[in-house]
Amino acid sequence: MSESIVSFNEDNTAxxxxxxxxxxxxxxxxxxxHFKMLNNYGYKFTKDVNIIEDAVHDLxxxxxxNRATLGTPASVKNYLYKSLRNVIFxxxxxxxxxxxxxxxxxxxxxxxxxxxxxxIANEEERELHLKLKTVIKNLPARQQEIIYLRFxxxxxxxxxxxxxxxxxxxxxxxxxxxxxxxxAALKTTKLVVFLSLYSCLGTNFHTK
Amino acid sequence: MDIAxxxxxxxxxxxxxDDFIRFxxxxxxxxxIFWHSVTVTYPAQQEAVDEASKIILAYxxxxxxxxxxxxxxxxENIEATIKSQPVAKQKIFRLNTFMRVAAxxxxxxxxxxxxxxxKHNSRAEFATAFGEVRTIxxxxxxxxxxxxxxxxxxxxxxxxxxxxxxxxxxxFFNVKHLNKNPHYIKPTERFIVHCxxxxxxxxxxxxxxxxxxxxxxxxxxxxxxxxxxxxxxxSHSQRLIMKSGDYIEYAQKHLVAQKKLAIPEKLTEWTNxxxxxxNATLAQISEVMTDDYGYHIExxxxxxxNLKIExxxxxxxxxxxxxxxxxxxxxxxxxxxxxxxxxxx
Numbered sequence: 047m048s049e050s051i052v053s054f055n056e057d058n059t060a061x062x063x064x065x066x067x068x069x070x071x072x073x074x075x076x077x078x079x080h081f082k083m084l085n086n087y088g089y090k091f092t093k094d095v096n097i098i099e100d101a102v103h104d105l106x107x108x109x110x111x112n113r114a115t116l117g118t119p120a121s122v123k124n125y126l127y128k129s130l131r132n133v134i135f136x137x138x139x140x141x142x143x144x145x146x147x148x149x150x151x152x153x154x155x156x157x158x159x160x161x162x163x164x165x166i167a168n169e170e171e172r173e174l175h176l177k178l179k180t181v182i183k184n185l186p187a188r189q190q191e192i193i194y195l196r197f198x199x200x201x202x203x204x205x206x207x208x209x210x211x212x213x214x215x216x217x218x219x220x221x222x223x224x225x226x227x228x229x230a231a232l233k234t235t236k237l238v239v240f241l242s243l244y245s246c247l248g249t250n251f252h253t254k
Numbered sequence: 255m256d257i258a259x260x261x262x263x264x265x266x267x268x269x270x271x272d273d274f275i276r277f278x279x280x281x282x283x284x285x286x287i288f289w290h291s292v293t294v295t296y297p298a299q300q301e302a303v304d305e306a307s308k309i310i311l312a313y314x315x316x317x318x319x320x321x322x323x324x325x326x327x328x329x330e331n332i333e334a335t336i337k338s339q340p341v342a343k344q345k346i347f348r349l350n351t352f353m354r355v356a357a358x359x360x361x362x363x364x365x366x367x368x369x370x371x372x373k374h375n376s377r378a379e380f381a382t383a384f385g386e387v388r389t390i391x392x393x394x395x396x397x398x399x400x401x402x403x404x405x406x407x408x409x410x411x412x413x414x415x416x417x418x419x420x421x422x423x424x425x426f427f428n429v430k431h432l433n434k435n436p437h438y439i440k441p442t443e444r445f446i447v448h449c450x451x452x453x454x455x456x457x458x459x460x461x462x463x464x465x466x467x468x469x470x471x472x473x474x475x476x477x478x479x480x481x482x483x484x485x486x487x488x489s490h491s492q493r494l495i496m497k498s499g500d501y502i503e504y505a506q507k508h509l510v511a512q513k514k515l516a517i518p519e520k521l522t523e524w525t526n527x528x529x530x531x532x533n534a535t536l537a538q539i540s541e542v543m544t545d546d547y548g549y550h551i552e553x554x555x556x557x558x559x560n561l562k563i564e565x566x567x568x569x570x571x572x573x574x575x576x577x578x579x580x581x582x583x584x585x586x587x588x589x590x591x592x593x594x595x596x597x598x599x
Binding site (some may be wrong): 048074077078081082085086089095099101103106107111157158171174175178182193196197198200202221222225228229232241 | 321
């Protein structure tokens with residue numbers, strides 16, 4: 047099972063095992079190693095920092111309380127993402143008076159593509175970036191989330207399916223849908239980008 | 255990595271390729287060399303590769319919310335919460351008041367029931383080893399002598415109900431007579447012996463029961479008993495009154511023999527460690543040696559097994575028995591420890 051297709055030297059198994067055995071320092075390290083990325087992920091679901099902090103708090107309390115009975119996940123990070131996601135959903139549901147009991151939790155997921163980034167060097171790139179920003183914003187939450195897990199976290203389908211609690215097949219379908227939307231919306235940009243790019247090089251190239 | 259498949263990749267295929275995504279996000283040296291060779295081999299794909307990487311890279315330029323300012327504060331809250339719950343385990347299973355009371359009642363009542371059941375239904379069990387003869391005194395002072403390899407059990411509490419025992423193997427019963435008025439028999443005055451498919455109901459007598467391999471035989475030395483047995487032919491239980499000296503054999507769910515013994519006391523000779531037989535075949539003798547004393551006996555063929563020793567044998571141990579057999583029947587007996595082989599001489 048490929049947890050992550052991108053290796054970020056994630057080897058937390060030793061720390062995880064120490065934490066499970068009741069090592070307080072290992073527990074603290076687990077927290078400090080993951081706090082920032084958990085907040086970043088949580089921020090995609092809600093801009094309410096209190097909810098995110100409460101969720102992180104509850105998640106770590108639960109970890110400590112149940113440490114003896116927890117398994118050892120293939121990826122600690124993915125396991126924490128999945129757990130945080132559940133805690134946040136529960137918190138947001140209990141916050142709204144009208145609890146939606148549908149199978150598919152109705153949630154928000156938004157990614158803020160940074161605009162005033164110095165690394166965005168040239169005009170075409172700026173163009174693509176702007177377009178992407180608009181396109182992504184208009185995708186349904188689940189499609190936004192899967193693109194995030196794929197392109198930002200660099201996760202494989204199995205890991206994505208596990209975190210989003212869908213089966214791998216659904217993950218394929220969902221990302222396929224997201225790609226279709228993405229591509230349709232990008233068509234014009236692409237044309238612009240490449241016409242300019244290749245006309246500079248003097249090549250007569252047209253895009254599909 | 256297979257390079258050929260990339261010749262026909264579309265933009266979307268690249269965006270969905272694990273190896274490609276890794277190359278864009280966090281390339282290793284091998285990745286860079288490999289993807290360079292892809293675009294060199296398939297120059298037409300250069301455009302899609304560039305486009306796909308641009309999309310991924312542009313996407314990855316996004317605002318990051320680390321909340322670093324609160325990292326310490328949240329940790330302190332976590333620490334405080336954990337320190338304030340001394341027994342963390344209890345918190346998981348916190349029940350509401352009603353559930354707590356219900357659980358308490360359930361616990362109390364189950365303990366009470368268990369104690370009651372233990373007091374009233376605890377069983378006394380006795381089992382003898384091969385060759386062992388043991389005398390057991392029952393709560394009413396009746397006496398049972400158990401032959402080797404036999405079991406006796408009863409429920410400890412005999413208040414206000416018939417005395418009941420269960421037996422497998424062989425036992426000689428001397429039941430205390432409690433009944434004062436023969437016209438009115440109280441339940442507590444009854445004594446019932448349960449064997450396989452046969453119940454023996456007694457007031458006060460002495461009798462011998464042998465119940466092994468689905469065969470039961472009962473011999474009455476004195477008194478009167480009522481036998482109740484399952485009869486296959488009539489498919490319900492039958493009753494039979496037995497008097498002193500009566501002897502029955504029951505097997506395969508019906509009565510196979512019923513006779514009057516001249517000297518019924520002979521049935522109980524085993525209680526004095528006597529091995530006694532009357533007109534017994536080699537098979538019958540070997541069965542007793544197997545069941546009561548734990549020998550493994552092999553008899554060469556059925557003709558041999560059916561050889562009968564006329565008259566009575568009464569010996570006090572297995573050695574004497576074997577000697578008697580070999581002299582009367584002229585068979586060859588080979589013995590090593592508890593294994594005995596009987597062959598024709």
